[in-house]
Amino acid sequence: MKRTGGFGLDAHELGAQAGEFATLAERARAVARDLAEALDAIPAPWGSDAVGESFAAVHVEAAAQARERITRLAGAFEEFGTALAEASDAYVAADNAAADAVNALDEPDHTR
Secondary structure: OOOOOOOOOHHHHHHHOOHHHHHHHHHHHHHHHHHHHHOOOOOOOOOHHHHHHHHHHHHHHHHHHHHHHHHHHHHHHHHHHHHHHHHHHHHHHHHHHHHHHHHHHOOOOOOO
């Protein structure tokens, strides 16, 4: 039968690929760490002259927020990967339970 709508899912592949988010999380951690080390190594990354101080007055808060978001990104990748793995496990379990229920209907009841 040709499918005309909806979506398809390979739950086993989803579960296998969910682990890739741990790798992404480690890469995000490394980027955040490298950025933090680079910024922390420079006492006044915007410059200490009047132009640098003027720039800092406008952009320091936004830069700090961006730095915090980059730091939190690793955790978000890990949480998403965990959620995908759990969804995959739940889908496979539900599919197996449904298949068992259908197969039970096809088996004759010899107890009667």
